[in-house]
Amino acid sequence: MNAVEAMQWRYAVKAMNGEKVSDEKVERILEAIRLAPSSSGLQPYELLVVTNPELKSELKPAAHNQSQVEDCSHLLVFAAWDTYTADRINAWFDLVNEVRGNQGEGWEKYRNSILNSYVPRAAEVNFEHASKQVYIALGIAMLAAAMEEVDCTPMEGFIPAEVDRILGLEAKGLKSVLLLPLGYRNPEKDYLINAKKVRKSMSDFVHEVK
Numbered sequence: 763m764n765a766v767e768a769m770q771w772r773y774a775v776k777a778m779n780g781e782k783v784s785d786e787k788v789e790r791i792l793e794a795i796r797l798a799p800s801s802s803g804l805q806p807y808e809l810l811v812v813t814n815p816e817l818k819s820e821l822k823p824a825a826h827n828q829s830q831v832e833d834c835s836h837l838l839v840f841a842a843w844d845t846y847t848a849d850r851i852n853a854w855f856d857l858v859n860e861v862r863g864n865q866g867e868g869w870e871k872y873r874n875s876i877l878n879s880y881v882p883r884a885a886e887v888n889f890e891h892a893s894k895q896v897y898i899a900l901g902i903a904m905l906a907a908a909m910e911e912v913d914c915t916p917m918e919g920f921i922p923a924e925v926d927r928i929l930g931l932e933a934k935g936l937k938s939v940l941l942l943p944l945g946y947r948n949p950e951k952d953y954l955i956n957a958k959k960v961r962k963s964m965s966d967f968v969h970e971v972k
Contacts, residue, residue, distance in 0.1 A: 768908035770959065775830065775913040777951035783835040783944055787910040791944065794906035795838075798899040802876055804854050806846065806892035807899065808936060810839040810929060817928070824924035825941060829951075830915045834943030839929065840899060841936035842892035845885035851877055889937060896939045903942055917941040 763771060788811075795809060812818055818832050825831045843850060855873045859865060880888060900916055907914045918940060925931070925938040949955055961967070 763909055763911075765905060765909070768905060771911070772904065772908035772913070773954055773957070773959065774915045775945070775947045775952060776915070776954050777948040778830050778833040778835075778913065778915075778943065778945035779948040780833050781835065781946045783912050783946070787912055788836055788944065790910060791903060791906045791912065795899050795903045798902040800895040800898060801891070802854075803858070804846075804851065804876075805895070806850070807840055807842040807896045807939070808934075809899075810841060812837040812839060812929075820928055821925060824928065825917060825920040828915075828917065828919065830917075830943040830945070831941065833948070834945040836944045838903065838942040838944065839925065839938055840896045840940040840942065841926075841929075841931055841934075842889060842896050842939050844932075844935050844937050845888040846880040846883070846892070848877055848881050851880060893939045900940055900942065907944060912944055913947045914942050914944050917943070 792809070792811070800806065812821065813836055815832075818834070818837055821837065822828070822831045831837060851873070855869070855876075858869075880891075904914055904916060920938070920941055922938045925941070926936075929938070931938060947955055
């Protein structure tokens with residue numbers, strides 16, 4: 763499928779059948795997420811992949827008992843940095859220098875600019891900024907899954923504090939932002955499976971500015 767066909771095929775699946783997604787498909791989806799762009803390239807989030815049935819069952823109540831959390835093949839948990847720190851920012855800039863070679867004086871000035879701008883800010887402001895980067899990755903993830911003909915359901919409807927507690931995220935300096943169950947639709951239980959996709963018309967949605 764091309765990107766448009768994939769987006770026409772996908773929808774927010776309401777019931778999954780528990781079938782396992784192949785390792786090859788999951789690896790390609792995860793790699794697409796890893797390659798997603800982010801502000802200044804910092805990738806201020808991490809991805810947890812939950813496959814343990816007992817752990818998925820434990821997480822289900824924190825997601826208001828949405829069945830996909832338990833019935834999916836792989837549950838992706840997008841967790842953003844709780845704040846920007848000098849160590850985190852420097853680790854990224856050092857990695858760039860390692861991969862690309864020393865980037866010179868201009869690059870180091872940019873490093874200092876980011877450090878001076880991000881580090882002094884309140885943790886809440888930094889977490890909000892980091893969380894926005896997660897949504898970019900989510901879009902990539904959903905398209906990648908659709909192109910693999912793997913169903914998914916993006917979820918904001920969960921209790922982050924509970925997910926953080928169950929997965930021990932606080933100790934890692936992370937906070938959960940989004941859940942994305944991966945799996946396959948259950949035709950017998952999913953009331954949306956035959957529903958027509960509803961979007962604004964192109965003329966109502968796209969406005970050309972000349």
